[in-house]
Structures are given as C-alpha cells and as structure tokens.
Amino acid sequence: xxxxxxxxxxxxxxxxxxxxxxxxxxxxxxxxxxxxxxxxxxxxxxxxxxxxxxxxxxxxxxxxxxxxxxxxxxxxxxxxxxxxxxxxxxxxxxxxxxxxxxxxxxxxxxxxxxxxxxxxxxxxxxxxxxxxxxxxxxxxxxxxxxxxxxxxxxxxxxx
Numbered sequence: 001x002x003x004x005x006x007x008x009x010x011x012x013x014x015x016x017x018x019x020x021x022x023x024x025x026x027x028x029x030x031x032x033x034x035x036x037x038x039x040x041x042x043x044x045x046x047x048x049x050x051x052x053x054x055x056x057x058x059x060x061x062x063x064x065x066x067x068x069x070x071x072x073x074x075x076x077x078x079x080x081x082x083x084x085x086x087x088x089x090x091x092x093x094x095x096x097x098x099x100x101x102x103x104x105x106x107x108x109x110x111x112x113x114x115x116x117x118x119x120x121x122x123x124x125x126x127x128x129x130x131x132x133x134x135x136x137x138x139x140x141x142x143x144x145x146x147x148x149x150x151x152x153x154x155x156x157x158x159x
Contacts, residue, residue: 009050016044020055038063039071042138047145054144061130061137064098070127074103077121081143084116088136097135102128 015021042058065071087097099112104125119125130137 011043011045011050013044013049014041016046016049016057018048020044020046020048038065054142057139057141059139061098061133061139063130064133065128065130070129072126072128074124074126076124077119077143077145079121079143079145081119081125081141082116083119083125084114084140085111086114086138086140088138097137098133099131100128100137101131102126 039059039061042060043056044058045053045056047053047055083102085096085100087093087095089095089097094113096112096114099110102109102111102117102125104117104119104123110131117125
C-alpha cells in the first residue's frame with residue numbers, strides 16, 4: 001500500500017523538539033513525570049518537528065503548584081502567543097476547576113473561570129501559579145515562532 005500523503009501532518013508526540021527543549025532550563029521537564037502527580041504534558045507540536053506548523057502545547061494540571069515554586073517563571077517570546085485555561089467539569093463549562101495566578105507585565109491576575117490570554121511578542125508574562133485545582137485544568141498554548149520555539153528568562157530560572 002502506498003504511503004499516506006497526509007500522515008506527516010499527524011503526531012502523538014508529548015515532547016518538544018531538540019531546539020525547543022534546549023530553550024528550557026535543565027530539570028524543567030521533570031515536572032511531567034511518567035507517573036504524574038502534578039501535571040501531564042498532553043501534546044507538543046512545533047515547526048522543527050513538523051515543518052510549517054505553529055507551536056502548540058497542551059498540559060493537564062492535576063494538583064496545585066507546590067508553595068516553594070512557580071509552575072513557570074517570568075519570560076518573554078519574540079513571537080505572539082495565546083494561552084488558554086479550561087476546566088473539565090461538563091456541568092460547569094465556564095468554570096476553571098480551580099484558581100490560577102497569572103502575571104502579565106507587572107499586573108497580577110487571578111482567574112477562577114475559563115480564560116484565553118493574548119500575549120503580543122515581547123510581552124513579559126508569568127509567573128504562572130496553580131493556586132487550587134478541584135478538577136483537572138487544561139492549559140493550551142499556541143504561537144507562530146518564526147525561528148523556532150524560544151524564550152528568554154529576564155530574571156533567570158527559579159522554581
């Protein structure tokens with residue numbers, strides 16, 4: 001049987017490509033252990049893995065962020081990003097299933113309802129802290145980096 005014309009457009013990948021992974025500090029992906037207790041990386045797509053594709057990441061959050069660290073520290077991208085956070089309770093589609101704290105620039109926001117956030121290129125954002133989780137929360141990120149996934153940490157990397 002002939003090889004599929006469109007199979008190259010499909011992935012079941014859970015890990016970032018090599019360039020994207022290199023832009024994260026050592027130890028970052030240990031947040032997603034095989035036997036998850038806090039969160040699970042559900043999918044990852046980027047232009048390095050699939051030429052021409054935008055960056056896309058989906059994470060399922062199961063527990064609050066431990067008090068001694070943040071889920072993701074303040075950082076910037078040289079490309080636009082949209083982040084969205086959704087609850088998983090079908091009886092409450094607008095509810096978040098917990099509370100998150102998210103910083104944009106120097107403003108701190110707390111969300112308890114599903115939310116989408118547009119972050120224009122160069123906008124400082126995070127830390128991201130999952131303050132409470134009563135039902136799993138899905139976090140989705142999407143962007144279209146021109147030179148591959150990258151991020152910069154102005155304050156350095158700290159949990």
